[in-house]
Amino acid sequence: MWRIPVVVLFGGLVLGLIGTMGLGLGMGAVEISPAQVLAILLDHLGFDTATEFSSTQDAVLWSIRLPRVMLGIAVGGALGVAGAAFQGIFRNPLADPHLIGISSGAALGTVVSILVFGGVLGSFAGPVGGIAGGLGAGVTVYMLARHEGRTEVVTLVLAGLAVAAITGAGASFLSVAADDARLGSVLFYSLGSLAVATWDLLWVTLPFVAVAVVFLPVAARRLDLLLLGEREAAHLGVDVERTRMVVVGLATTAVGASVAAVGAIGFVGLLVPHGVRLVAGPGHRVLLPASAIGGAALLVLTDVVARTVALPFEVPIGLLTAIIGGPVFLLLLGRTRREHGGWG
Amino acid sequence: MSAAAAIGLGYRVGDATLLDGVDLDVADGEFLGVIGPNGAGKTTLVQLLSGELHPTSGRVEIGGRDVATMSLSELALLRAVLPEHHVLQFAFRCLDVVMMGRYPHGGSEADARAAADRVMTKTDTASLADRLYPTLSAGEQARVSFARVLAQETPLVLLDEPTGSLDLRHQELVMGTLRDLADSGAAIVAVLHDINLAARFVDRIAILDGGLVRAVGTPEAVLRPDVLGSVYGIDVKVVPHPEVGCPLILPIGGGRVD
Numbered sequence: 001m002w003r004i005p006v007v008v009l010f011g012g013l014v015l016g017l018i019g020t021m022g023l024g025l026g027m028g029a030v031e032i033s034p035a036q037v038l039a040i041l042l043d044h045l046g047f048d049t050a051t052e053f054s055s056t057q058d059a060v061l062w063s064i065r066l067p068r069v070m071l072g073i074a075v076g077g078a079l080g081v082a083g084a085a086f087q088g089i090f091r092n093p094l095a096d097p098h099l100i101g102i103s104s105g106a107a108l109g110t111v112v113s114i115l116v117f118g119g120v121l122g123s124f125a126g127p128v129g130g131i132a133g134g135l136g137a138g139v140t141v142y143m144l145a146r147h148e149g150r151t152e153v154v155t156l157v158l159a160g161l162a163v164a165a166i167t168g169a170g171a172s173f174l175s176v177a178a179d180d181a182r183l184g185s186v187l188f189y190s191l192g193s194l195a196v197a198t199w200d201l202l203w204v205t206l207p208f209v210a211v212a213v214v215f216l217p218v219a220a221r222r223l224d225l226l227l228l229g230e231r232e233a234a235h236l237g238v239d240v241e242r243t244r245m246v247v248v249g250l251a252t253t254a255v256g257a258s259v260a261a262v263g264a265i266g267f268v269g270l271l272v273p274h275g276v277r278l279v280a281g282p283g284h285r286v287l288l289p290a291s292a293i294g295g296a297a298l299l300v301l302t303d304v305v306a307r308t309v310a311l312p313f314e315v316p317i318g319l320l321t322a323i324i325g326g327p328v329f330l331l332l333l334g335r336t337r338r339e340h341g342g343w344g
Numbered sequence: 345m346s347a348a349a350a351i352g353l354g355y356r357v358g359d360a361t362l363l364d365g366v367d368l369d370v371a372d373g374e375f376l377g378v379i380g381p382n383g384a385g386k387t388t389l390v391q392l393l394s395g396e397l398h399p400t401s402g403r404v405e406i407g408g409r410d411v412a413t414m415s416l417s418e419l420a421l422l423r424a425v426l427p428e429h430h431v432l433q434f435a436f437r438c439l440d441v442v443m444m445g446r447y448p449h450g451g452s453e454a455d456a457r458a459a460a461d462r463v464m465t466k467t468d469t470a471s472l473a474d475r476l477y478p479t480l481s482a483g484e485q486a487r488v489s490f491a492r493v494l495a496q497e498t499p500l501v502l503l504d505e506p507t508g509s510l511d512l513r514h515q516e517l518v519m520g521t522l523r524d525l526a527d528s529g530a531a532i533v534a535v536l537h538d539i540n541l542a543a544r545f546v547d548r549i550a551i552l553d554g555g556l557v558r559a560v561g562t563p564e565a566v567l568r569p570d571v572l573g574s575v576y577g578i579d580v581k582v583v584p585h586p587e588v589g590c591p592l593i594l595p596i597g598g599g600r601v602d
Contacts, residue, residue, distance in 0.1 A: 091433070225444055229431040231396060236496070237420030237448045282434040
């Protein structure tokens, strides 16, 4: 069985990420050439270059596009690595944080937290509430979908759908009823947008994502063994319960903080790990970091499309990921059904 | 000294008693076969011996220590377990699967690779090394899982139906490998359905029925028409194997619902 060498995979992913960052920084209503992008970045680091740029270009790049691209990297990385982790822990290739209700739970948690604790926690009210809401939804779906040591494909997706419907509606209802400027538009949490990006928002989101991206790979071997089966993993010395708590906790932390920042963006956590598995196999030591980088690149690229495809309007990014991800999900669902022999 | 022992071992779920006061032990270098009809408690016995289930009465000792007091990682160095069913659906290469058996040893990738190569040669699975596990037949998957269990290199090996889905040649190969393993000092406990296969390879047979040990001893001692007849509810004839002399079981009728 042919598989792409790990060095080539990571080299390609990093180059892809750098390329999409270039697009994200350069493209838009205000054109900034790659040379100017570089010159402005160097200028902020204290180096002078011969390349000329206007103060408008400088302001657009440094205050708008750079935080937006960086936030896209953080959120895309979070969704990619969390998708891979959830699929491993549920032993189910369809477990996307959005599809299994964790994103909507995080949205509800974020709204409630901002309304109730906004005064006390300040800008951390969002991520803290998002993480708590995501955990609540995740635990609920998990308990509903687990049966005899495994999670059934359809039960997982249906339970996720129900939890997502309830929590999503709750989040939207509160947004409308509270009419609070801190919450933004009603659709924000259900479709997502990186337009809210600021440096401040990046700094309250990044630590939560970084914790997951750094520490999830520590559990990579144990996640591999879990795919053998929970009994088999325990026979090999893996503390299944503890691994599950740590992995779900870390992945939900990343997703919760991401949803709090930019709303729920679906399918990234499904598409990216699936693509990585196709070329590099299911081993989590490669899958987790590769999904983080791939998720970052995919989200930055999708965001470029979202804000340039219908100028002067911006398309909600969650719509675009759903347009690509939905059909892929259906394909995967059909294949999983065949492989599991029925809707098991 | 016994490698593993069940002492007054019982397991109840609700009103059902799956295992009731079982006393059984296996010594280092011994191959113990466990036979019995469906629902006799064979799989429950393996799950209790492995520490996977906790007994509701009695205890299990491995290497003289109560399993209930041992950590999962300690146990993983002392006993390996081959379950009856294999559930891996992700596209790992078979080599990766076998290397997972080395996890408890925590050695380097190269050590794991060397150990995997060794057991894959021994179990005739080397040709499957680069194949993807979910694409294999049930029998091939069982052989790769068997190789994974051997890669764990533990003094005690517990197997639930290791030959169930195998062709004749690979049944012989697996049983021969287990025999060699026992001869080199390991203790083996295997649940087996094929009594004739068991009779040729094991040192002792335990017959389980209704959660109780009905007989335990050498194949010659326990594979008697009266015992088998009452346990399985059929009439059998036992003759000496024409080539190797061990008991050969020939069912001759009686398998009716009455």
